[in-house]
Amino acid sequence: MTIPIPEKVGTQKKTGPVCFKCKSRLDSRTHRSWFVKAFLFWLPIRKFKCYKCNRTQYAFINR
Numbered sequence: 001m002t003i004p005i006p007e008k009v010g011t012q013k014k015t016g017p018v019c020f021k022c023k024s025r026l027d028s029r030t031h032r033s034w035f036v037k038a039f040l041f042w043l044p045i046r047k048f049k050c051y052k053c054n055r056t057q058y059a060f061i062n063r
């Protein structure tokens with residue numbers, strides 16, 4: 001008997017976060033904005049940019 005294992009939603013793979021829209025890998029080279037530096041420096045989040053759909057989004061980093 002084989003039980004199909006559903007894909008975990010929201011689990012980040014070692015390859016890094018992916019774009020919520022086009023599912024492509026995000027580039028983490030985007031510099032943090034002043035807002036993140038000032039208020040979100042204590043959170044393990046980083047700013048990522050998708051060059052496919054030109055979206056900037058924040059994602060948590062698993063350490």
Ligand SMILES: [Zn+2]
Nearest residue numbers: 019022050053
């Ligand atoms: Zn995208």
